[in-house]
Amino acid sequence: MAPVTSDRMEVRSSDDVVRVRQQVRARALEVGLSLVDQTKIVTAASELARNMLDYGGGGVATIEVVSDGIRRGLRLVFDDQGPGIADIQLALKDGFTSGGGLGLGLGGAKRLCNEFSIDSKPGEGTRVTCARWK
Ligand SMILES: Nc1ncnc2c1ncn2[C@@H]1O[C@H](COP(=O)(O)OP(=O)(O)O)[C@@H](O)[C@H]1O
Ligand SMILES: [Mg+2]
Numbered sequence: 001m002a003p004v005t006s007d008r009m010e011v012r013s014s015d016d017v018v019r020v021r022q023q024v025r026a027r028a029l030e031v032g033l034s035l036v037d038q039t040k041i042v043t044a045a046s047e048l049a050r051n052m053l054d055y056g057g058g059g060v061a062t063i064e065v066v067s068d069g070i071r072r073g074l075r076l077v078f079d080d081q082g083p084g085i086a087d088i089q090l091a092l093k094d095g096f097t098s099g100g101g102l103g104l105g106l107g108g109a110k111r112l113c114n115e116f117s118i119d120s121k122p123g124e125g126t127r128v129t130c131a132r133w134k
Pocket of ligand 2: 047050051101104105106
């Protein structure tokens, strides 16, 4: 599915995480997501961008407006070339953290999206994709 628009944003600092949040909010508004759904996808974006920074050594966020011909939505892709996630099921468990966090980000983000996937190879990096449809 070819995106309608695509924003590519480097995430190297906390300020970049804020910029990703702002851009996701702007695109969610444009797509016509409800205020509740806007907040859901912005929260997911924030958690995933933060993980990319904290655990992936930074990376790239891609924010896409997508359409399946009937509905529009937002698809977010977070790509890093960090250490990867050895055990994805464990990483998704509420309360699991390897870094002294709350361990709620990944599982929370999954619940906040309509579509969610994690692709990760130890030593090569991680790609997390999340979509929210109108
Ligand atoms: N991009 C990533 N690269 C490597 N590991 C990750 C990445 N994102 C998440 N993880 C792993 O998944 C765990 C759970 O993430 P999360 O639920 O957001 O909790 P927290 O950020 O509080 O640790 C992290 O502690 C980390 O071990
Ligand atoms: Mg986290």
